[in-house]
Amino acid sequence: MAHQTVRTWDESLVPSAAGRTDRPSPDCPVETALAAIAGRWTTLVLRDLMAGPQSYSALRAALPQISDKVLTERLAVLRARGLVHRSAEPGFPTRVTYELTDAGRALRPLLVELYRTGERLRR
């Protein structure tokens, strides 16, 4: 009879099978959440959008040091992730509004927990 290693999982930490992965996998919920907020500036953009819909220039004004390229790419990625919705009014000059989707708003508790954890670590 061969040895068998039975690994016990802490259900409060890893409640479902998807988290019992032995390598980084998109199927792991932790990876899914990390992928949602991945990228420099991303959490700052999300924070600003949590206050409500914002125009492109309002977002840029709130983050003076971000380059157009990066802000545009961040917003495009957040759109592709289904976290942000973009609406452009026809006419000139162009006016574009970005706002969070329901999925985007679902990130609020995570941002709060990141903040709490960061403050804890400071001590």
Added chain:
Amino acid sequence: MAHQTVRTWDESLVPSAAGRTDRPSPDCPVETALAAIAGRWTTLVLRDLMAGPQSYSALRAALPQISDKVLTERLAVLRARGLVHRSAEPGFPTRVTYELTDAGRALRPLLVELYRTGERLRR
């Protein structure tokens, strides 16, 4: 009298001044927390250490696809971050145990929230 833009901050999202940054800054608690768990494989190593102290080979066995180089580097970084403690028993063969520090254990609620958020996003 010049115009003045008064930005209102949601205290439940950004409770202290450290989060009201206009660029990625190590002073922001969110950045601190993200830095703690940054890096591929990192959350998996932390997850395994949440179950208690582990030897180097136990960690490697739990993550068969990680290379020695990356596992070693991950552990070194987690040590440098003050999240993991390393203890080596003298003698041969070497036996080394890794365990979470108090700071490392403080990450548990964040991992749980990452998991919850990831599951939410799946729907």
Added chain:
DNA sequence: CAGTATCCCTGTTGATACTG
């Protein structure tokens, strides 16, 4: 106003092989 287009640079990851 709201973006694009280039180009470069640097850090991170990984494969493979070797060691006290």
Added chain:
DNA sequence: CAGTATCAACAGGGATACTG
């Protein structure tokens, strides 16, 4: 057993200049 050493490959981020 518990790592190091080396090197190659890649992706993300940023500076700058231009456009419908």
